[in-house]
Amino acid sequence: MLLDKIYALDINDNIESPFVMKVSFNKLLAQYERLINADNHFIAANAKRVLKIADDNPVLRDGFSDTNLFKQYETEIEGILQDSFSPLLTNNEIKTATIPFHNFIFNASERFKSILKTAGKDFDLQIKNMPEDQTYIIACTIILNFCYGFNLNFKRPFFYEIPDANGIMRYYKILYNADFIEIIPKKDTPKITQEDYDELLDNFENIELWKSKFPPSSYDFKGFIISNIFDVTDDQSISNIKSTLIGEDKRKDENFMEDFHEIFRSLLGLKDIKVGFSIYNKDEDTFERVYGVGMSSYLLDKLETAQCTDALCNWSYNRLLKENKYFSISDVNKIYESGKSCAPHIKVLHSQGIQSAIFAPIANDDGLMGILEIVSEQSKVLNSINANKLIDVMPFIISAVERSKSEEENLIEAIIQQECTSIHTSVHWRFEKEARNFIKDQLNGLEPNFNKIAFDGVYPLYGQIDIKGSSEARNTATQKDLTLQLNQIKDIVLEACKLENLPIYEQYTFQIEKYLKDLKTNFQVDSEQRISGFIKEEIEPILKHLLTIETLKVKIDEYFNSIDGQTNAIYHYRKQYDDTISTINREMASLLDQKQVEAQAMYPHYFERYKTDGVEHNMYIGESITKEDSFNPIYLYNLRLWQMQVMCEMENTYYQMQIQSKFPVQLDVASMILVFSQPLSISFRMDEKQFDVDGTYNARYEIVKKRVDKAFIKGTNERVTQKGKITIVYSQKEDEREYLRYVRFLQSKNYLDTDVEIVELEDLQAVTGLKAIRVSVLYHRSDNDKSYYTYDDLMKEISS
Incomplete structure (x- = not known):
């Protein structure tokens, strides 16, 4: 019985294959010919019955490809296949008769028909893991086995996926019986040699090569395949x-x-x-x-x-x-x-x-x-x-x-490393090398030791964009918050004094007024701590007592509702300050990180940045970090120029944020670069989880780095770092000449103004002879703004 839809008159239509296919029962009939003389007369009689069908219908032995003949010889085909598709087992076995590479079934057990019927009329039976684009090559491998004796094991399990009555997908494994097929090369078909075979072994996906060895329609395929199918859903x-x-x-x-x-x-x-x-x-x-x-x-x-x-x-x-x-x-x-x-x-x-x-x-x-x-x-x-x-x-x-x-x-460990103890990618290879040595020692039964991570002969670059007047702004915010909090408390105590004329309330009022006066005229480092202690230890117990007085309850509740849960104080102006600092640092750090991706692509180097009242960064560049024989001073000069340009861009980004966001606290920033010409050594401090310079001489660099931004110009009370300017601190005449070249270049690109000045710095502890180049930064209102403005122009814009 024909189960599949037939779209072509010939089974070879619309299919490119090395085969010309015919369905033939010749090899099956040859089996029956051997059974005619069987001792068991029932077996012999059955064989004669099958052969009689074939003798009466020669086309079944000779083979055919005309799809109309399947219907014409439906009864005869069922008769020939009766033993293979036993009527006694037809409701139990899942079995089909097919031809290879066609989703085409011309005989099937009742069990298989029932499974398809349950799946529904719209169900399209497909072999799920049959690679359609490889069927030509798979056919060629079959020819290699059948005709030339090359033992190629290309067997793969194939499956049907068919839903049951409940819509549950069930899986059926297909096992092919190819005992009844013949493959015969046509006349003039090229024969496959050992050399051909060896070439094909390494070119499975080269379809043109396979076609040259096995031209389309160059082999006759006669026979059919019996598919034994098993439910392997579990x-x-x-x-x-x-x-x-x-x-x-x-x-x-x-x-x-x-x-x-x-x-x-x-x-x-x-x-x-x-x-x-x-x-x-x-x-x-x-x-x-x-x-x-x-x-x-x-x-x-x-x-x-x-x-x-x-x-x-x-x-x-x-x-x-x-x-x-x-x-x-x-x-x-x-x-x-x-x-x-x-x-x-x-x-x-x-x-x-x-x-x-x-x-x-x-x-x-x-x-x-x-x-x-x-x-x-x-x-x-x-x-x-x-x-x-x-x-x-x-x-x-x-x-x-x-x-x-x-x-x-x-992943957690990676996030902790990234967020807390990050190892920069440029030096990760060195840590990985030591980790491998550590594991190797462990496996060899030795006492493992994580050796010192150090890099010699590297050039340092340091820069910072510092928030000017941050301490004063913080103090001002603290004064305002404490004043607000003390005035709220004073109002409650005065009200309490009216209700209960107790001298202690007058004493508290006196103390509060004294604190308010000190906040205006004599704010000290410990003022915040003293006032907070007074409120916590003396005022809060009184306020909790006064909660029992109904007329004061609303005011006291309002007071406690205005207190921040984390700081245990009014945190309004300080929050504005902290939020401003946090936003500045976040945006500056984000921009620096983005720009660093470009810099790393130019030449790998170590980079770290950290947030204080502003954003600071360290960079180290040299042969020992890149572990390749590729370093040249040109990469150092390039990184120095890149650093100057990026710091100008960071200043611009900051003031653009001021214009667009109108920060609740108006702050200025000042940029500084420290130049250190001599190469030095750095090593990773395991206890601090960060790199630091090695050696006494190298420590001079760290001393300068920590103190120079607070240094004054020699003979004055003017700080070397100023808002609206970029400051480049150095000690060698060669550095001065180099950075003046960079300044002139950035002036030509309208990053910097023309007011270049060179100043001497006061002596620092153990450090003398420092000088600085200072030059004003030019600003843009937005990234797309081609005009440029001085710092004073920008301040007018912000305050307008």
């Missing part, structure tokens, strides 16, 4: 679980959980089930939600986390956490309505409309790692019997969770 479901769990970034994949649901539906043969997970936190004895697209936990429902003892009853707690065994609830509603159990997991399942569930522990030798949750909105479909099917899949889920936990720990 095995394939387990395999699919393995494959699904192996994939990376599963939590980001929108299809991951839906695929996972489908796999478990196939495994359990149930359509309406869902799968969830919860992670076990051993340290806190809690269940936690697994984060990811489509991830759910039916044990937690809407909670992010829950104590295990709050999520489970005593029995289920011991079952999962102590015994590491699964349990099922086949009828949630029945247990819930009986009132016999007030188990938390029963309540949470019932609230979600879940009627049956299986909870399986994901546990290894170290204990519980999480819970696999399978649920259904139908009662009894999940139970202790089908829960046994999980035995075969749990090892793979456990392995995946172990790997996921390891990956998460590595």
Whole structure:
């Protein structure tokens, strides 16, 4: 019986192949010819019956490709294939008769027909893992085996995916019996030599080469294939679980959980089930939600986390956490309505409309790692019997969770390193080298030692964009907040004095007024601490006492509501200041980080930056860092010029933010670059988790770096760093000439103004002879603004 739709009159139409195909039963009939003389007369008679059909219909032996003949000889074909498709087993066996590389079936068992009928009229039967673009080459490999005796093992398992009556996808493995085929080279077909074979072995994907060795339609194919098909849904479901769990970034994949649901539906043969997970936190004895697209936990429902003892009853707690065994609830509603159990997991399942569930522990030798949750909105479909099917899949889920936990720990460690103790990519190779040596010593039974990480002969570059007057701005904000807080307290105490004429209230008023006066005229370093201590130790107990007086309660409540929970004080103006500083630092650091990507692409170098009242950065460049014989002073000069240009851009970005955002606290910035011409050595300080300079002479660089921005111009009280200007500090005449060249270049690009000055600095401790180039920065109102402005022009814009 013909099962497939026929779109062509000939089975060779619209197919490029080395084969010219004909369906023929010649080799099958040859088997019957040997059975004519069998001792068993029933077997001999049956053989004569089959051969009589063939003798009466020669085309069945000779072969045909006309698709119309399948219908014409339908009864005869069934007669010839009667033994292969036994009527006694037809409702049990899943079997078809086909031709290769065609989704074309011309005889099938009743069981197979029933499976297709259940799948529905619109179901399109396809071999799922048949590589269509490789069928020509696969046909050639068959020829190599059949005609030339080359033993090429190209067998791959092929499958059908066919839904059942409930819409559950079932998997069927196809095993081919090719005993009844003949492959015959046509006249003038090129023969394959050993040399040809050797060439083909290394060129599987070179289709043109294969076609040159096996031209289209150069071999006659006669015969047919019997496909024995087996339901391997359970095995394939387990395999699919393995494959699904192996994939990376599963939590980001929108299809991951839906695929996972489908796999478990196939495994359990149930359509309406869902799968969830919860992670076990051993340290806190809690269940936690697994984060990811489509991830759910039916044990937690809407909670992010829950104590295990709050999520489970005593029995289920011991079952999962102590015994590491699964349990099922086949009828949630029945247990819930009986009132016999007030188990938390029963309540949470019932609230979600879940009627049956299986909870399986994901546990290894170290204990519980999480819970696999399978649920259904139908009662009894999940139970202790089908829960046994999980035995075969749990090892793979456990392995995946172990790997996921390891990956998460590595990710956490990477984030900690990135955010807290970052190792810059330029020097990571050196740390990796020492780590490998450390592991090697451990494996060889030696005492492992992480050797010193040092780089010699590197050139330092240091720069900072400092917020000018930050201390004064902070003090001003503190004064305003304390004044506001003391005045609120004073109003309450004065009101209390009217209600209760106690001398102590007058004394507190006097003390408050004294503090208010000191804030205006004599603000000291310890003023904030003294006032805060006074409020906490003396005023707050009084205010809590006064809360009992109804007429004061509203004012006192307003006061406490205005107090910040973290600072335990009014935190209004200081918050404005802190937010401004935080925003400036964040934006400046972000811009510097973006620009660093470009600089690293020019030539690799070590870079670190950190936030204070502004943003500072260190860079080191040299042969020992790049570990390649490629360093040239040109890369140092390039980095110095890049640094100047970027600091001008950072100044511009800051003042553009001032114009656009109107910060609540108006602050200025000043930029400085420190030039140090001599190469030095740096080493990684394990205790401080950062690089520092090595040696006494090199330490001079660190001394200058920490003190120079506070230095005065010689013979004056003027700081060397000034708002609106970039300052370049140096000690060598060669450095002066070099940086003046950079200044002239940046002037030509309208980064810098023309007011260049060279000044001498006062002597610092153990450091003398420092000089500085100062020049004003030119500004733009926005990135697209081609005009440029001086600092004074910009201040007028900001204050307008």
